Structures are given as C-alpha cells and as structure tokens.
Amino acid sequence: MNSPLDSVALFQIGPFPITQAVIATWIIMLVLVVGSGLATRRLDLIPGKRQAVLELLVNTIDTQIRETTGSEPAPYRSFIGTLFLFILVANWSSLIPGIEPPTAQLETDAGLAVLVFVSVVWFGVRGAGLRGYLKSFAAPNMVMIPLNMLGSITRTFSMFVRLFGNVMSGVFVIGIVASLAGLLVPIPLMALDMLTGLVQAYIFAVLAMVFISATVTDGQPGAATPPQKKDP
Amino acid sequence: MTIDLWGIGLQAINVLILVWLLSRVLWRPVAGAIAARQEKARAVIDDAQATQANADAAMAEVTKARADIGAERTAALDAARAEADTAARAALAEARTKAEAILATAKSRIAHETEATRKANAVHAADLSLEIAAKLLGQLNSQMVQSAFLSQLIEAISKLSAADRAALVSGLQHIDVVSATDAGADKDTIEKAICDAFGSTPNLRFVTDPDLIAGLELHSAHFTLRNSWQADLARIRKAVQDAA
Numbered sequence: 001m002n003s004p005l006d007s008v009a010l011f012q013i014g015p016f017p018i019t020q021a022v023i024a025t026w027i028i029m030l031v032l033v034v035g036s037g038l039a040t041r042r043l044d045l046i047p048g049k050r051q052a053v054l055e056l057l058v059n060t061i062d063t064q065i066r067e068t069t070g071s072e073p074a075p076y077r078s079f080i081g082t083l084f085l086f087i088l089v090a091n092w093s094s095l096i097p098g099i100e101p102p103t104a105q106l107e108t109d110a111g112l113a114v115l116v117f118v119s120v121v122w123f124g125v126r127g128a129g130l131r132g133y134l135k136s137f138a139a140p141n142m143v144m145i146p147l148n149m150l151g152s153i154t155r156t157f158s159m160f161v162r163l164f165g166n167v168m169s170g171v172f173v174i175g176i177v178a179s180l181a182g183l184l185v186p187i188p189l190m191a192l193d194m195l196t197g198l199v200q201a202y203i204f205a206v207l208a209m210v211f212i213s214a215t216v217t218d219g220q221p222g223a224a225t226p227p228q229k230k231d232p
Numbered sequence: 233m234t235i236d237l238w239g240i241g242l243q244a245i246n247v248l249i250l251v252w253l254l255s256r257v258l259w260r261p262v263a264g265a266i267a268a269r270q271e272k273a274r275a276v277i278d279d280a281q282a283t284q285a286n287a288d289a290a291m292a293e294v295t296k297a298r299a300d301i302g303a304e305r306t307a308a309l310d311a312a313r314a315e316a317d318t319a320a321r322a323a324l325a326e327a328r329t330k331a332e333a334i335l336a337t338a339k340s341r342i343a344h345e346t347e348a349t350r351k352a353n354a355v356h357a358a359d360l361s362l363e364i365a366a367k368l369l370g371q372l373n374s375q376m377v378q379s380a381f382l383s384q385l386i387e388a389i390s391k392l393s394a395a396d397r398a399a400l401v402s403g404l405q406h407i408d409v410v411s412a413t414d415a416g417a418d419k420d421t422i423e424k425a426i427c428d429a430f431g432s433t434p435n436l437r438f439v440t441d442p443d444l445i446a447g448l449e450l451h452s453a454h455f456t457l458r459n460s461w462q463a464d465l466a467r468i469r470k471a472v473q474d475a476a
Contacts, residue, residue, distance in 0.1 A: 007236065007239065009236075015238045016238050016239070016241075016242045017236055017238060017239055017242075019239060021239075021243070022239070022242060022243065022246070025243060025246050025247075026246065029246060029249070029250045029253070032250065032253075032254060032258075033250070033253045033254065033257055036254055036257040036258035037257045039258075040257060040258060040261040040262060043261055043262065043264075043265040044265075045265075045268065045269055045272055047265070047269075051262075051265065054258075054262045055262055055265065055266055057262075058259065058262045058263055058266060059266070062263075074263070077255075077259050077263065078251055078252075078254065078255035078259045078260075079251055081254070081258075081259055082247070082250055082251040082254045082255070082259075083247075083251075085254070086247060086250055102243070106235055107235065107236055107239035107240045107242075107243050108243045110235065110240045110243075111239075111240045111241070111242070111243030111244035111245075111246070111247060112243070112244070112247060114240060114241075114244045115244050115247055115248060
C-alpha cells in the first residue's frame with residue numbers, strides 16, 4: 001500500500017501532474033455533468049419522480065443557505081451545491097473497487113480549500129465592497145485584525161485537513177482491514193465510510209457557507225465595529 | 233510527503249469548471265423550474281383570488297338585488313294591499329249605498345203599496361158599507377121617512393135666497409120632483425108643500441128614481457136640490473174617500 005500522503009503522477013500535461021485523483025475527478029465531473037444534463041432534460045410544471053428528487057436536493061441546499069446566511073440562496077447555490085455534490089460523490093467513489101476517492105488526496109482537498117478561500121474573498125468583496133471586506137477583518141475591533149487574518153488562513157487549512165484526514169483514514173482503514181480479513185468484513189466499515197463521507201461533505205459545504213456569510217455580514221455598513229474609546 | 237502546487241491548482245480549476253458547468257446544467261434549470269412553478273402557482277392563486285373577489289362582488293350584487301327585490305315585493309304587496317283595501321272599502325260603501333237605496337226604494341214602494349192597499353181597502357170597505365147601508369135604508373122607506381125627507385126638502389127650499397127661488401119658479405122649464413117610489417096619493421101634499429115653500433106655483437113633474445133609496449129631490453135643467461139617502465151615501469162615500 002502506498003502512503004496516502006504521496007500522490008504518483010501517471011503522466012504530465014505541461015506543468016500539471018496527472019494523478020489518479022485528477023483522472024477520478026474528471027470522471028466524477030463527467031458523470032455529474034452528463035447525469036445532470038440528462039436529469040434536467042425535460043422539466044415540467046408538474047414534476048415526476050426524477051424532477052422531484054432534483055427539486056428536493058435544490059430546496060434542501062437553498063434552505064441550508066437561507067438558514068445559514070439569512071439571505072437569498074441564488075448567488076451561493078451553484079458554488080455551495082457543487083462543493084457538496086462533488087465532495088459527496090468523491091467520498092462515495094471509494095465504494096467502487098479500484099477507485100481511490102480524489103478527496104483522499106491532499107491536492108484535491110487543498111484545491112477545494114483554496115476555492116473556498118478565494119470564494120470568501122470574492123463573495124465578501126462583491127457583497128460588501130473591497131472596503132467592507134477589509135473591514136470584516138476588524139470585527140469586532142481593530143485589535144483582532146491580525147488574528148482574523150491568521151484565522152482566515154488557518155480555518156481554510158483546517159477545512160482541507162479535516163476532510164483529508166477523515167476520508168483518507170476511512171480509505172486507509174478499509175484497505176488495511178480488507179487486506180487482513182477477507183471480502184465481507186470491510187462492509188460495515190464501508191457503510192460507516194459512506195456516513196462519514198456524507199457528513200464531511202455536509203460539514204465542508206456548511207463551513208464554506210458560514211465563512212462566506214460571516215465575511216459578507218461583517219463587511220456590511222450596519223456591522224460596524226464597537227465604538228473606540230477616544231482620548232481626551 | 234510532498235504537496236504539488238500544480239496539482240492543487242489543477243484540482244481547483246477542475247472544481248471551478250464543475251461549478252460553472254453544474255450551474256448551467258443542474259442548479260439554474262432546477263431552480264428555474266421551481267421558480268416557474270411558484271410563479272404559476274402564484275398566478276393561479278392570484279387568478280383564484282381575483283375570481284373569488286369577482287364572485288364575492290357578484291354575490292354582494294345578487295344579495296343587494298335580492299334585498300331590493302324583497303323591498304320592491306314588500307312595497308308592491310303593501311301597495312296592492314292598500315289598493316285592495318281602498319277598492320274593498322269603496323265597493324263596500326257603494327254596495328251599502330246601493331243597498332240602502334234599494335232598501336229605501338223598497339220601503340217607499342211598500343209604503344206606497346201599503347197606502348194604496350189601505351186606500352183601496354178603505355174604498356172597498358166604504359162601498360161595502362154603503363151598499364149594506366143602502367140595502368138597510370131601502371127597507372126603511374116608509375111614510376114617516378118620506379115625510380121627513382119632505383120636511384127637509386121644504387127647509388132646504390126655504391134656505392134658498394129669494395132670488396134663487398124666483399129664478400127657479402120663473403123658468404119656463406118644468407122642475408122634476410124625484411122620489412124613490414111613486415108618490416101616489418101624496419103627490420098633492422108634496423106639490424102643495426113645495427108651492428108653499430116657493431111662494432108661487434112652479435111647473436112640477438113627478439119622476440120616480442129607485443136609485444134614490446128614499447127621499448125627495450128637485451131637478452131642473454140648471455139646478456138640482458139633493459135630498460135623498462142616495463145623495464147622503466154619496467156624500468158619505470166622498471167624505472170617506474177624502475179621509476182615506
């Protein structure tokens with residue numbers, strides 16, 4: 001068994017190393033896009049079972065966004081929903097024999113964390129302006145600026161480490177058990193891995209939403225820092 | 233352990249592309265379908281509310297029209313009832329007037345008929361009485377009665393004015409001395425008494441008329457001196473008829 005911390009490049013496209021995780025990501029992207037295209041081919045006013053499932057998914061994500069941010073979900077739906085779907089499918093892809101989930105590789109989780117970091121900046125600037133976004137670092141007061149800047153980095157780091165640790169450990173444990181105990185023994189662990197994958201996808205998406213929402217909210221004019229004590 | 237930054241960037245780009253693709257093939261179409269259904273539902277609800285409002289307005293109009301019809305019906309019934317009462321009162325008054333007129337006419341006719349019947353009965357009774365009296369008096373035509381009538385005749389002649397007596401006597405025409413039965417032997421006595429009463433000798437002629445019943449009368453062309461029970465009965469009949 002290879003070290004989960006190492007990623008082996010199968011081939012190279014320019015400067016980009018194409019690993020198994022990248023290929024799995026492409027497959028997942030293909031499946032999601034083609035599947036979504038097929039599922040949303042004919043959407044009627046009166047939904048069938050397929051459309052009802054899709055609408056349930058969208059409504060659930062919208063509800064989560066609305067409850068987290070308190071605002072309309074439309075601007076965040078694509079990003080948060082795609083994050084959740086991709087991570088969920090990537091986590092559950094470990095159930096297919098021979099497929100190693102992309103989220104069990106550091107590069108994928110780090111890439112997702114980078115996207116969340118960039119989206120926080122993007123949505124923060126778009127929602128509160130550049131000044132508002134910079135002001136969000138001064139919440140609740142100016143003293144917190146260094147800590148908030150550090151926190152914005154560490155929380156991103158913690159996100160991908162959490163996701164990587166949970167998924168990688170699940171894959172690693174199942175691999176060890178399967179190599180030691182035969183065919184049917186890892187099944188309970190695989191079921192647990194499914195639950196872990198669902199929870200991690202949910203946590204990652206909700207945390208991304210919370211970070212974006214906090215930045216947008218702190219940058220609003222109404223969310224001013226407490227009044228500073230003036231010297232006489 | 234090595235972290236490949238190019239690998240991180242590639243995966244980030246992959247996910248970013250996936251975000252872009254899914255936003256077009258999944259999130260927007262499904263959200264659009266949900267929004268379209270919500271819009272349609274809202275439109276249907278708005279239409280239903282508008283229809284409900286129209287129905288409420290129509291119901292209000294119908295209710296108002298029904299109330300108006302009820303009021304008109306009540307007014308029409310009241311008017312018809314008042315008109316019927318007026319007509320009934322007028323008809324009753326007219327009928328009462330007609331009945332009273334008929335009653336008055338009937339009463340008047342009955343009174344007239346009663347009066348006429350009473351008069352007819354009185355006349356009939358008088359006639360019957362006089363007929364009975366005439367028959368009874370006819371049985372009393374005796375010498376003494378005749379003498380009494382002669383006395384009454386002489387008294388009546390004496391009550392005439394001298395001019396009247398002279399005019400009767402001076403006439404060339406004769407004077408009829410009418411009696412109910414033939415005077416017979418009493419003619420001379422009667423003639424002498426009459427001549428004495430006139431104070432001259434008139435041209436007398438004795439005539440018998442049984443209709444006199446009893447009595448002596450003088451008839452000339454222009455003068456009649458009534459002195460008989462026939463005349464008395466005729467006078468009584470006239471008096472009774474006048475009294476009736």
